[in-house]
Amino acid sequence: MTLLSVPVIAVDGPAGVGKGVVTRWLMTHTGWHRLDSGALYRILALAAHRAGIPLDESQRVAALASALDIRFTGETEADEAILVNGENWTSALREETTGDLASRIATATVVRDALLQRQRDFRTAPGLIADGRDMGTVVFPDAVLKLFLDASAEARAERRHRQLSRKGLDVNLADLFAEVRARDERDRTRTVAPLVAAEDAVTIDTTVMGVQEVLQVVAALLKARNLKF
Numbered sequence: 001m002t003l004l005s006v007p008v009i010a011v012d013g014p015a016g017v018g019k020g021v022v023t024r025w026l027m028t029h030t031g032w033h034r035l036d037s038g039a040l041y042r043i044l045a046l047a048a049h050r051a052g053i054p055l056d057e058s059q060r061v062a063a064l065a066s067a068l069d070i071r072f073t074g075e076t077e078a079d080e081a082i083l084v085n086g087e088n089w090t091s092a093l094r095e096e097t098t099g100d101l102a103s104r105i106a107t108a109t110v111v112r113d114a115l116l117q118r119q120r121d122f123r124t125a126p127g128l129i130a131d132g133r134d135m136g137t138v139v140f141p142d143a144v145l146k147l148f149l150d151a152s153a154e155a156r157a158e159r160r161h162r163q164l165s166r167k168g169l170d171v172n173l174a175d176l177f178a179e180v181r182a183r184d185e186r187d188r189t190r191t192v193a194p195l196v197a198a199e200d201a202v203t204i205d206t207t208v209m210g211v212q213e214v215l216q217v218v219a220a221l222l223k224a225r226n227l228k229f
């Protein structure tokens with residue numbers, strides 16, 4: 001099997017829209033691997049921050065990428081861990097502040113280029129579910145199915161709040177809403193690989209949809225494209 005014949009499903013959308021839930025459901029139903037591209041941006045941002053590199057020094061940030069040994073372990077959300085150079089960075093990576101740092105470094109072309117091949121290397125048989133912002137537009141333009149999930153900033157801030165509370169993280173809803181709005185603005189308006197639906201993506205607005213409803217739509221799409229195994 002050549003690399004390009006390994007199928008990819010792209011799951012793009014803004015922060016807090018539910019890409020993780022859809023991605024995990026797709027993994028269960030296809031048995032394919034996952035690329036959590038946001039985690040790569042988060043890791044690089046946190047590594048730069050910890051090394052004292054100013055985030056706007058994009059060349060220096062990008063140069064760090066090749067020195068990072070990154071391992072994703074665990075099968076379920078509960079037991080997943082992300083090891084960076086042998087250390088467990090999982091909880092620090094989940095922090096909202098880390099998402100914000102990631103969004104900042106992600107505006108630079110040199111940084112995105114440094115992570116491009118690393119993302120494509122996740123494309124291994126039998127297939128890949130890739131979630132992020134530019135999976136369908138830039139990283140895997142030949143994906144067999146491109147989903148673009150969207151929802152109002154209010155709905156996403158509330159969901160994120162519930163999700164973080166469940167994980168025991170104490171975050172103020174108003175602060176979260178402001179952060180979601182700021183991150184959206186940065187991700188959608190950056191000049192390089194902005195958050196936008198690919199022309200051939202199926203957009204699902206989940207603002208007033210429950211999780212099961214969204215998954216039913218996704219299941220119907222898989223079936224329609226003969227992707228259900």
Ligand code: DC
Binds near residue numbers: 041103106131183187
């Ligand atoms: O999906 P996430 O919240 O973990 O992503 C964190 C930030 O990383 C996001 O705000 C923008 C950046 N990112 C990106 O620019 N491109 C991707 N494919 C994934 C994430």
